[in-house]
Amino acid sequence: MLRGMATVSFYADDLEAAKDWYTDLLGYAPYYTVPGGYYEFRIGDYQHELGIINRQFAPAGAQNAPGGSILHWHVDDVQTSFDRLLALGAKEYEPITPRGDGFITASVVDPFGNILGIMQNPHYLEILSRS
Known part of the structure; x- marks a missing residue:
């Protein structure tokens, strides 16, 4: 049933700062963007996806603190x-x-x-x- 990690989603209040931070960490820019809403990076040997999402689009009840x-x-x-x-x-x-x-x-x-x-x-x- 579960065949592999497809996308992990992170949320950020300051989407542009998050994009810049992850660009610096990874050494390359996101390959996909939705202005004001979403940036996506492909990472590693299997090109797994890391999505950075504007926190205003987080699911209802999502916390603004680490956990889970x-x-x-x-x-x-x-x-x-x-x-x-x-x-x-x-x-x-x-x-x-x-x-x-x-x-x-x-x-x-x-x-x-x-x-x-x-x-x-x-x-x-x-x-x-x-x-």
């Missing part, structure tokens, strides 16, 4: 990635945590209140090597 589920993006080096996120103004949410068998996680809250998880994930690399 955390999606972890695979990174090659959690420490380097974590340090870069902090240097760009993100705040630690969960410290770097070894989970065993080569799995390492951490997460931050971006300057717009969204939780961004990062992870070294041997399973991701195993699946990638089969492609």
